[in-house]
Amino acid sequence: MKTEDFMDLLNEVDDKFIQELYEETEFSKPAKKTSRTSIVWTRWAGIAAAFALIILGSVLLMKYKSAPTVIVPDSTQHLNDSMDSSVVYTDDGSPAVILDINPSIEIKIDEETEQVSQLIPLNKDAEELLTNVLMTTNNVSDCVDLLLTELSGESYITPTSNSILVTVVNGNEQQAQHLSDLMINGLQKSAKEEQMSLSIVTQYLPDPEQYGELAMQNEISVGKAALISSITENLNATDYDYTRLADMNIQALNQVADYVSASINRIGNVAGDINEQQLDVIGIASMEIEAALQLAQDISETYAQLVEANPSANDPVNYNRWITMEQNANSEWSLVIRDPSSGQSQAVFSFSGGSSSADRVPNIFEHAWHGFFDFWSSFLPF
Amino acid sequence: MEDQFIVELFFSEPDSALEELRTKYENYCHTIAFNILGNNEDCDECVNDMLLRVWNSIPPNRPENLAAYVAKITRNLALDMLRKNNAERRGGGESQIAFEELGDILHGNNELAQMEDSKEIQEALNRFLDSLSKTERGVFMRRYWMVEPVAVIASTYGMSLSKASSMLHRLRQRLKKQLEKDGINL
Numbered sequence: 167m168k169t170e171d172f173m174d175l176l177n178e179v180d181d182k183f184i185q186e187l188y189e190e191t192e193f194s195k196p197a198k199k200t201s202r203t204s205i206v207w208t209r210w211a212g213i214a215a216a217f218a219l220i221i222l223g224s225v226l227l228m229k230y231k232s233a234p235t236v237i238v239p240d241s242t243q244h245l246n247d248s249m250d251s252s253v254v255y256t257d258d259g260s261p262a263v264i265l266d267i268n269p270s271i272e273i274k275i276d277e278e279t280e281q282v283s284q285l286i287p288l289n290k291d292a293e294e295l296l297t298n299v300l301m302t303t304n305n306v307s308d309c310v311d312l313l314l315t316e317l318s319g320e321s322y323i324t325p326t327s328n329s330i331l332v333t334v335v336n337g338n339e340q341q342a343q344h345l346s347d348l349m350i351n352g353l354q355k356s357a358k359e360e361q362m363s364l365s366i367v368t369q370y371l372p373d374p375e376q377y378g379e380l381a382m383q384n385e386i387s388v389g390k391a392a393l394i395s396s397i398t399e400n401l402n403a404t405d406y407d408y409t410r411l412a413d414m415n416i417q418a419l420n421q422v423a424d425y426v427s428a429s430i431n432r433i434g435n436v437a438g439d440i441n442e443q444q445l446d447v448i449g450i451a452s453m454e455i456e457a458a459l460q461l462a463q464d465i466s467e468t469y470a471q472l473v474e475a476n477p478s479a480n481d482p483v484n485y486n487r488w489i490t491m492e493q494n495a496n497s498e499w500s501l502v503i504r505d506p507s508s509g510q511s512q513a514v515f516s517f518s519g520g521s522s523s524a525d526r527v528p529n530i531f532e533h534a535w536h537g538f539f540d541f542w543s544s545f546l547p548f
Numbered sequence: 549m550e551d552q553f554i555v556e557l558f559f560s561e562p563d564s565a566l567e568e569l570r571t572k573y574e575n576y577c578h579t580i581a582f583n584i585l586g587n588n589e590d591c592d593e594c595v596n597d598m599l600l601r602v603w604n605s606i607p608p609n610r611p612e613n614l615a616a617y618v619a620k621i622t623r624n625l626a627l628d629m630l631r632k633n634n635a636e637r638r639g640g641g642e643s644q645i646a647f648e649e650l651g652d653i654l655h656g657n658n659e660l661a662q663m664e665d666s667k668e669i670q671e672a673l674n675r676f677l678d679s680l681s682k683t684e685r686g687v688f689m690r691r692y693w694m695v696e697p698v699a700v701i702a703s704t705y706g707m708s709l710s711k712a713s714s715m716l717h718r719l720r721q722r723l724k725k726q727l728e729k730d731g732i733n734l
Binding site for chain 1: 576579612615620647648651654684692694708717719721722
């Protein structure tokens with residue numbers, strides 16, 4: 167198809183899109199009528215515009231020249247094509263920041279200039295993402311802004327999945343804190359401009375090799391391996407399914423940490439969080455930690471399915487998620503995830519039990535252990 | 549004056565209606581034509597032709613969305629004039645750049661260009677636009693419907709030039725993917 171034909175087809179888009187365009191544009195200036203005087207001015211304006219373009223071009227050229235190098239995967243150590251969510255980092259010992267969402271991106275920052283020197287995709291999603299980014303700057307804040315725009319555009323970051331893991335590897339504590347601050351400030355500035363609410367989880371790994379083997383075994387990033395260890399160690403959990411945790415994305419791990427009140431460094435509420443009162447009603451704190459972890463993962467997985475089944479969930483204006491414990495007339499308790507815009511229950515963890523959280527625990531525990539979710543999912547609207 | 553009254557006025561006092569239409573939409577249509585053609589003389593001709601077409605078409609037509617109605621007529625006229633100008637000489641700088649950008653996602657598939665019914669593609673385009681956030685849709689529509697320069701779009705949305713370019717690049721790739729998913733190979 168020729169571009170002219172495509173432009174013609176574009177002319178026939180729904181009127182509402184053209185109306186939207188008209189409404190957000192001001193056309194207050196009177197239309198210029200061409201006169202001899204205006205032609206003379208137009209010529210001078212044309213010459214001035216040509217000079218402006220030359221200057222703009224030079225500036226852009228300089229910017230492109232100073233843009234960070236996006237490293238192709240072949241030159242990245244450990245990158246394994248067979249991994250969907252591959253590990254690793256370029257372990258040259260220099261300080262770096264790894265962003266994990268699902269795409270995992272290593273950002274090398276020059277210690278002297280504090281400018282981004284390299285962007286390294288650590289998995290296939292990151293490779294694809296970085297192919298699409300026109301990186302024209304090496305300023306940390308601007309780079310992060312471009313990355314966040316891309317992550318948001320590709321729906322890796324949405325109002326219902328707002329978690330980013332920032333891991334600083336190598337370097338001393340002071341350097342790590344500084345790098346972490348640079349990154350967080352960049353993310354928060356960009357999020358504010360995009361009117362997004364991020365939940366940023368930060369951690370510092372002075373010795374990333376410590377998690378290298380675990381990461382390789384489970385085909386996850388060192389940052390994610392460290393986060394899982396941080397959650398389980400914080401809870402003193404010993405008997406749990408590591409593979410299940412490793413299969414969860416950063417958003418889900420952030421939610422699980424929130425539900426079981428694991429102490430991690432988090433800035434901003436995680437989407438799908440449950441307030442403390444509701445957590446008390448659910449009684450998650452009084453459970454054995456392994457059972458609590460299981461239930462937290464069940465809730466998080468249900469949340470993810472709910473989001474997938476409801477595209478409107480990405481609209482922060484019309485969709486807010488409520489997670490509540492509700493009791494029916496027969497004193498049966500349900501954990502309800504509700505869409506308040508429609509008033510409909512979207513997902514229900516329903517179980518009978520006593521009126522106290524202590525009485526309910528065994529029921530949850532039992533269900534969680536015996537295909538609880540699969541059983542109840544047959545009653546769900548998706 | 550409300551659009552609905554302007555349309556009704558065309559049925560009773562067409563001269564007054566035309567004046568009202570000119571007052572309300574001349575600048576808007578001039579902007580659309582100027583982005584595509586790049587010079588005032590051709591734009592004035594386009595806007596005058598648009599007014600004539602509206603005069604001839606209402607009645608019998610009774611457009612529900614007057615802003616979209618006049619905008620589409622103007623854009624069509626401007627694209628026709630651009631083709632005519634191109635046959636004689638190259639022109640319309642910004643539109644040429646926008647056309648080249650769209651070349652990324654088009655395969656020169658003649659079979660499709662000959663299809664009589666392009667409704668399927670239009671529906672796919674509407675679905676694509678519906679799937680975008682308001683800002684993304686605004687950026688895409690301004691660039692490829694209004695043919696606004698990227699620098700102007702960046703300024704409108706308070707973003708850097710590189711960010712606007714990056715967003716447009718991504719949106720073109722997303723459109724390409726979505727059309728291919730719908731079995732449409734441009």
